[in-house]
Amino acid sequence: MVAFALLALCAVGVIEAPAEAQSRRSDQNAAREAREAGRILPMREILRRVVSQMPDAQYLGFDFEPDSAVYTLKFLRAGAVIWVDVDGRSGHILRRTGG
Numbered sequence: 001m002v003a004f005a006l007l008a009l010c011a012v013g014v015i016e017a018p019a020e021a022q023s024r025r026s027d028q029n030a031a032r033e034a035r036e037a038g039r040i041l042p043m044r045e046i047l048r049r050v051v052s053q054m055p056d057a058q059y060l061g062f063d064f065e066p067d068s069a070v071y072t073l074k075f076l077r078a079g080a081v082i083w084v085d086v087d088g089r090s091g092h093i094l095r096r097t098g099g
Contacts, residue, residue, distance in 0.1 A: 030066040031088070040069050040088035047073075049091045050084055057082060070094065 034040045043062070050073055051059055057077035064071050069088040074081060082099035086092070 027062070027064040031062075031064040031071070034064075034066060034069060034088065041091050043071075046071055046086055046088065046091055050086055050093065053093070054082070054084070064088070075099075 031040065031043060035042050046062075047059070054075050054077070057075040060074040060076055060081075062071050062073045071086045071088050073084045073086060075084065076082070077099055080099040083097045085094040085096075087094055
């Protein structure tokens with residue numbers, strides 16, 4: 001499942017507009033720096049905790065807010081987009097919207 005999620009991230013990145021792709025790289029860099037500094041959990045651990053709670057949903061990617069250490073994961077289920085905000089420090093789901 002994690003391999004599929006990473007593949008989905010790559011596929012989404014290929015078709016993005018340049019500004020959006022740059023934003024995604026910035027999010028990924030900020031997340032990597034925070035993870036290396038020990039401030040947040042690795043993305044692999046966040047995905048392990050959240051994807052299992054999203055049955056029948058396709059993982060599309062994430063945004064990261066470095067100031068609050070919150071990941072926003074994006075899923076697609078039955079044609080509806082669902083956003084899941086996750087505390088990057090604890091891995092706890094903060095809220096779900098959409099869908």
